[in-house]
Amino acid sequence: MNTEVCARFGIEFPLFAFSHCRDVVAAVTNAGGFGVLGAVAYTPERLEEELRWIDDHVNGRPYGVDVLVPGKIDKAAESGGGPAAMLAAIPDEHWNFLIGLFEKYDVPLPDFEKAKRANARGVGEQVTAKGATELIDVALAHPIGLIASALGTPPPIMVEKAKAAGIPVAALVGTSEHARRQVAAGVDLIVAQGGEAGGHTGEISTMVLVPEVVDTVAPVPVLAAGGIATGRQMAAALALGASGVWCGSVWLTTEEAETPPHVKEKMLAATSRDTVRSRSRTGKPARQLRSAWTDEWEGPDSPGPLGMPLQMIVAEGAMRQITKIAESGNPGARQLANYFVGQCVGLMNTVKPARQVVYDMVDDFANAVERLNAITSAD
Amino acid sequence: MNTEVCARFGIEFPLFAFSHCRDVVAAVTNAGGFGVLGAVAYTPERLEEELRWIDDHVNGRPYGVDVLVPGKIDKAAESGGGPAAMLAAIPDEHWNFLIGLFEKYDVPLPDFEKAKRANARGVGEQVTAKGATELIDVALAHPIGLIASALGTPPPIMVEKAKAAGIPVAALVGTSEHARRQVAAGVDLIVAQGGEAGGHTGEISTMVLVPEVVDTVAPVPVLAAGGIATGRQMAAALALGASGVWCGSVWLTTEEAETPPHVKEKMLAATSRDTVRSRSRTGKPARQLRSAWTDEWEGPDSPGPLGMPLQMIVAEGAMRQITKIAESGNPGARQLANYFVGQCVGLMNTVKPARQVVYDMVDDFANAVERLNAITSAD
Numbered sequence: 001m002n003t004e005v006c007a008r009f010g011i012e013f014p015l016f017a018f019s020h021c022r023d024v025v026a027a028v029t030n031a032g033g034f035g036v037l038g039a040v041a042y043t044p045e046r047l048e049e050e051l052r053w054i055d056d057h058v059n060g061r062p063y064g065v066d067v068l069v070p071g072k073i074d075k076a077a078e079s080g081g082g083p084a085a086m087l088a089a090i091p092d093e094h095w096n097f098l099i100g101l102f103e104k105y106d107v108p109l110p111d112f113e114k115a116k117r118a119n120a121r122g123v124g125e126q127v128t129a130k131g132a133t134e135l136i137d138v139a140l141a142h143p144i145g146l147i148a149s150a151l152g153t154p155p156p157i158m159v160e161k162a163k164a165a166g167i168p169v170a171a172l173v174g175t176s177e178h179a180r181r182q183v184a185a186g187v188d189l190i191v192a193q194g195g196e197a198g199g200h201t202g203e204i205s206t207m208v209l210v211p212e213v214v215d216t217v218a219p220v221p222v223l224a225a226g227g228i229a230t231g232r233q234m235a236a237a238l239a240l241g242a243s244g245v246w247c248g249s250v251w252l253t254t255e256e257a258e259t260p261p262h263v264k265e266k267m268l269a270a271t272s273r274d275t276v277r278s279r280s281r282t283g284k285p286a287r288q289l290r291s292a293w294t295d296e297w298e299g300p301d302s303p304g305p306l307g308m309p310l311q312m313i314v315a316e317g318a319m320r321q322i323t324k325i326a327e328s329g330n331p332g333a334r335q336l337a338n339y340f341v342g343q344c345v346g347l348m349n350t351v352k353p354a355r356q357v358v359y360d361m362v363d364d365f366a367n368a369v370e371r372l373n374a375i376t377s378a379d
Numbered sequence: 380m381n382t383e384v385c386a387r388f389g390i391e392f393p394l395f396a397f398s399h400c401r402d403v404v405a406a407v408t409n410a411g412g413f414g415v416l417g418a419v420a421y422t423p424e425r426l427e428e429e430l431r432w433i434d435d436h437v438n439g440r441p442y443g444v445d446v447l448v449p450g451k452i453d454k455a456a457e458s459g460g461g462p463a464a465m466l467a468a469i470p471d472e473h474w475n476f477l478i479g480l481f482e483k484y485d486v487p488l489p490d491f492e493k494a495k496r497a498n499a500r501g502v503g504e505q506v507t508a509k510g511a512t513e514l515i516d517v518a519l520a521h522p523i524g525l526i527a528s529a530l531g532t533p534p535p536i537m538v539e540k541a542k543a544a545g546i547p548v549a550a551l552v553g554t555s556e557h558a559r560r561q562v563a564a565g566v567d568l569i570v571a572q573g574g575e576a577g578g579h580t581g582e583i584s585t586m587v588l589v590p591e592v593v594d595t596v597a598p599v600p601v602l603a604a605g606g607i608a609t610g611r612q613m614a615a616a617l618a619l620g621a622s623g624v625w626c627g628s629v630w631l632t633t634e635e636a637e638t639p640p641h642v643k644e645k646m647l648a649a650t651s652r653d654t655v656r657s658r659s660r661t662g663k664p665a666r667q668l669r670s671a672w673t674d675e676w677e678g679p680d681s682p683g684p685l686g687m688p689l690q691m692i693v694a695e696g697a698m699r700q701i702t703k704i705a706e707s708g709n710p711g712a713r714q715l716a717n718y719f720v721g722q723c724v725g726l727m728n729t730v731k732p733a734r735q736v737v738y739d740m741v742d743d744f745a746n747a748v749e750r751l752n753a754i755t756s757a758d
Contacts, residue, residue, distance in 0.1 A: 001754050175652060176725075196584035204651045205575035205584040207606035207615065208722040212651055227586035236586065236615035238754060239747045272583045272591055273554060343587040346555075368618045369751050375380050375617060376748050 005189075005221050005243040008168075009034055009145055010062050013362055014244025015234065016191075016223055017354070018066060018148075022050045023256035026057040027354035032362075036148060036246075040068040043122065044134045051142040064146030064170070065139040069132045069154055074283070074307040077128055083120030090310050093303045098318055101296055105332030107325050115317035128309075129155055140165045146189070148172070151200055151284070159186040172225065172246075174202025174209070176216040183217050190217050191246045194226025198249040198342035200286045201226065201277065207240070214241035229344035231364025235372070249342040254354040260323050263289070263339045264351070272346030281319065281340070283311030289345070291338035293319070384568075384600050384622040387547075388413055388524055389441050392741055393623025394613065395570075395602055396733070397445060397527075401429045402635035405436040406733035411741075415527060415625075419447040422501065423513045430521040443525030443549070444518040448511040448533055453662070453686040456507055462499035469689050472682045477697055480675055484711030486704050494696035507688075508534055519544045525568070527551070530579055530663070538565040551604065551625075553581025553588070555595040562596050569596050570625045573605025577628040577721035579665045580605065580656065586619070593620035608723035610743025614751070628721040633733040639702050642668070642718045643730070651725030660698065660719070662690030668724070670717035672698070 005014045012032030019025055025035030037054065039047050047065075054063055076089030095112065102109050136158050139147055147162050148170040162169045168188040173179040179190050192213035194206025204212075206226040214222045224237035225246035237245045252259045253267050266289055276290040280297030283306055288294065297305055305311045319337075326333035352360070384393045391411030398404055404414030416433065418426050426444075433442055455468030474491065481488050515537055518526055526541050527549040541548045542565065549568040552558040558569050571592035573585025583591075585605040593601045603616035604625035616624045631638045632646050645668055655669040659676030662685055667673065676684055684690045698716075705712035731739070 002756070003754050176650070194584060194586065196587055204722055204725075205573060205606055206586045207573065207584065207612060208575055208651050208725065211609060211611055212725055227584055230590060232590055232619050233586060235618035235751065238751055239614035239618050240611050241747075241750075271555070272587050343583055346583075346587065346591055366755065368620075369755050371620075372614065372617055372748050372751065375382050376745065377381070 003221075003238075003243045005223070008221075013358065013365075014223070014238075015358060015361060016064075016244060016246040017251055017358075018246060018248040019251045019257070021251070021256060021258040022054050022057075024251045024254060024354045025063055026054050027254075027256055028251075028358055029054075029058045029061045029063045031355040031358040033358050034062055034064065034145070036064040036066050036146065038066045038068075038150070039135050039139065040066075040150070042135070044138050047135055047138045051139065051144075055142060060143070062145035064144050064148060065135075065142075066148040066150050067132050067135050067139070067158070068150045069129070069152065069158065074310050077309050083117065086120045086310060086313060087116055090306065090314060091303070094306060094314050097301075097303050098314060101293075101336070102318075104296075105292065105336055107322060107330060107333045107336065110317065110321035112317075115321070116313065119313040119317045129157075133157060136161055140167060146170055148191070149187075153178075153181055153185045154187065156185070170223075172200075173213065175204060176209070176212045179213045179217050179222075183220050187220075189221055189223065191223045191225050192242070193246070194224075195277070196287070196343040197226035198275070198287050198345075199340040200282070200284050201342075202285075203277075206237070210237060210240040210242050227342055227344045229347045231361040231366070232368045233344075234361055234365045235368035239372075249344050250348060250357055251354055252339065252341060253348045253351055254357055255351055256354050259339065260327060260337070262326050262334055263323070263337055266291075266337070267339075267341055267345050267348055268351070270341075270345045270348075272343045275341060275343055275345060279305035279311065281311070281315045283308035286340055287342055288340045289338035292332075292335040293322070293338055296336075382617075382622050384602070387600075392737065392744075393602070393617075394737060394740060395443075395623060395625040396630055396737075397625060397627040398630045398636070400630070400635060400637040401433050401436075403630045403633060403733045404442055405433050406633075406635055407630075407737055408433075408437045408440045408442045410734045410737040412737050413441055413443065413524070415443040415445050415525065417445045417447075417529070418514045418518065419445075419529070421514070423517050426514055426517045430518065430523075434521060439522070441524035443523050443527060444514075444521075445527040445529050446511050446514050446518070446537070447529045448508070448531065448537065453689050456688050462496065465499045465689060465692060466495055469685065469693060470682070473685060473693050476680075476682050477693060480672075480715070481697075483675075484671065484715055486701060486709060486712045486715065489696065489700035491696075494700070495692065498692040498696045508536075512536060515540055519546060525549055527570070528566075532557075532560055532564045533566065535564070549602075551579075552592065554583060555588070555591045558592045558596050558601075562599050566599075568600055568602065570602045570604050571621070572625070573603075574656070575666070575722040576605035577631075577654070577666050577724075578719040579661070579663050580721075581664075582656075585616070589616060589619040589621050606721055606723045608726045610740040610745070611747045612723075613740055613744045614747035618751075628723050629727060629736055630733055631718065631720055632727045632730055633736055634730055635733050638718065639706060639716070641705050641713055642702070642716055645670075645716070646718075646720060646724050646727055647730070649720075649724045649727075651722045654720060654722055654724060658684035658690065660690065660694045662687035665719055666721055667719045668717035671711075671714040672701070672717055675715075 015033035017028035170189040221243040224242035229250040394412035396407035408414040547567040600622040603621035608629040
């Protein structure tokens with residue numbers, strides 16, 4: 001296809017694939033799209049390993065890295081006091097609620113003391129500016145074609161380092177105000193993400209947000225994100241003025257995806273009504289499968305989710321244990337288990353290789369354009 | 380344009396315009412679209428008058444009528460006890476909260492006793508099956524080309540009467556499950572309305588809902604609704620598989636619209652972030668401008684909205700008074716005033732004749748299709 005984004009990023013289809021799974025990233029890149037590895041769950045060492053693997057599998061084709069750099073995080077995490085300060089800021093009430101959940105759903109308790117410390121070091125620190133900077137340094141040492149900031153305006157240091165390395169910077173936005181701010185901060189590619197998207201998301205829908213953002217930041221190119229899992233939707237996004245699309249959810253039910261089998265099953269069975277925008281996993285509103293986990297944290301007995309990254313420290317270790325136990329068939333753990341996914345989960349009903357998802361989207365896109373032409377040609 | 384819907388409904392552009400304003404309905408129909416009059420606020424006598432006016436102004440061109448027939452309403456309204464039973468079911472707490480609001484915002488109190496009775500007779504009764512049937516009878520005596528049910532499955536009597544008169548029936552749906560049920564009930568045209576829409580609405584976005592519903596009910600034609608105010612969005616909707624679009628919000632800032640001037644000003648100034656889905660006006664979730672009214676009813680001191688139609692009885696008379704007083708410049712009334720509108724209010728920034736909105740949408744649609752062709756033609 002012939003869009004500015006295809007020319008600029010050296011790709012055949014303006015389809016950007018966000019995934020935490022290196023196999024998906026490489027498969028999409030090799031199929032003519034642009035894979036973007038979500039780095040938030042990785043330590044710098046692990047990220048280095050993943051990117052080396054990708055380099056070995058894409059034969060010089062373009063791919064990118066996405067780092068989560070929240071604009072605003074809990075002050076205990078910002079204070080520089082490190083993992084200890086973050087742990088000290090988590091009330092006992094929250095740990096007790098979590099322990100109560102494990103008991104209620106009959107899931108064996110993990111070693112909380114150990115998990116707490118590991119999470120505070122891992123997840124907790126990575127979303128601080130210091131943690132993100134380390135990931136950015138690792139990413140920029142590889143031949144990446146894009147670095148993306150998933151939450152809020154990228155910090156000046158990210159933009160500076162990327163510009164010095166000649167790497168374009170992308171940023172996800174949920175409002176046209178944010179888009180304006182991102183462009184002012186030096187962002188080269190805006191991802192306008194509607195509220196139907198999986199993960200951290202706002203409330204304006206893709207149908208409304210994309211034309212608003214396109215008009216606001218022109219001539220800066222805009223990718224549409226949120227709800228997009230088919231070629232018809234890709235055609236719709238381009239009709240709205242986007243220069244391409246950014247998809248995350250659709251890869252979660254591919255053959256390559258790292259999604260745990262029982263969560264994949266939940267996704268294949270889910271309808272578009274089975275997601276909820278909840279703060280219960282990260283502390284910021286993020287769309288995910290509705291499960292006993294989201295119901296309990298949003299319910300009347302809940303102490304309420306903490307801010308980011310404190311809620312991540314509470315939730316991520318617990319969810320790792322829940323996921324592991326769910327695989328063994330534990331019914332309570334299966335009720336609790338979930339994962340981030342958008343409303344388009346209702347359109348994700350078969351397991352395919354990621355490569356095939358790309359080819360099917362391209363076919364479906366062509367059919368949609370043909371249908372539109374048939375509608376207008378008789379005028 | 381060449382769609383099944385154009386051929387079937389005898390129109391040039393598959394653009395359906397929902398409006399409570401007869402001038403908008405006639406203007407859109409005369410411009411080559413299909414105007415649909417929202418009848419919910421009318422008594423049977425008033426509806427008769429409005430339809431006679433439209434008949435006199437469209438020269439035989441097609442238009443339709445939309446009746447609100449909720450699937451589930453408060454049992455006090457269903458009981459057959461009439462206005463008195465409905466008034467008796469409204470707790471004093473709600474009237475007191477309302478009086479408190481008028482005092483807090485320094486708005487002169489209306490004659491509540493009079494307003495209560497009038498509303499219970501008017502709004503309250505029209506959403507009962509009996510009230511809706513009277514409106515349907517009035518509508519079917521006119522040369523209408525469509526009758527639509529705005530909430531829930533149309534009652535069998537509506538479908539029977541319409542079929543007997545040879546009039547197609549449309550229904551608005553917010554999930555593919557509802558769409559399946561509507562088709563089973565005999566509905567001829569499904570309006571898949573995304574959660575970004577103004578008025579009563581669900582939570583699935585237009586981008587996700589439209590392809591889901593299209594696949595679910597094929598070959599029954601589907602109109603896309605929710606967030607659509609431009610031709611680019613109309614092209615997006617058709618790319619998603621819709622046979623046309625159904626727009627409501629965009630007419631509210633036209634020259635003809637009955638929208639009170641200060642509410643129109645609020646809409647012109649609003650961004651896509653300035654709406655909220657709230658039960659505070661009708662008792663069912665409906666998207667509207669966020670204002671002091673929605674904040675107060677959703678706030679900590681609120682007794683919480685009642686069900687439909689009890690909340691309508693409480694709210695509609697009050698909002699009439701607020702609107703009237705706001706026009707005189709009262710600042711508190713201006714803070715409270717609002718109206719139903721979708722997220723596309725952010726795209727509604729100029730006042731134009733309704734006819735011009737149609738022509739601009741058609742132009743913008745053609746440009747979007749051309750852009751899509753340019754993207755694919757170079758392959």
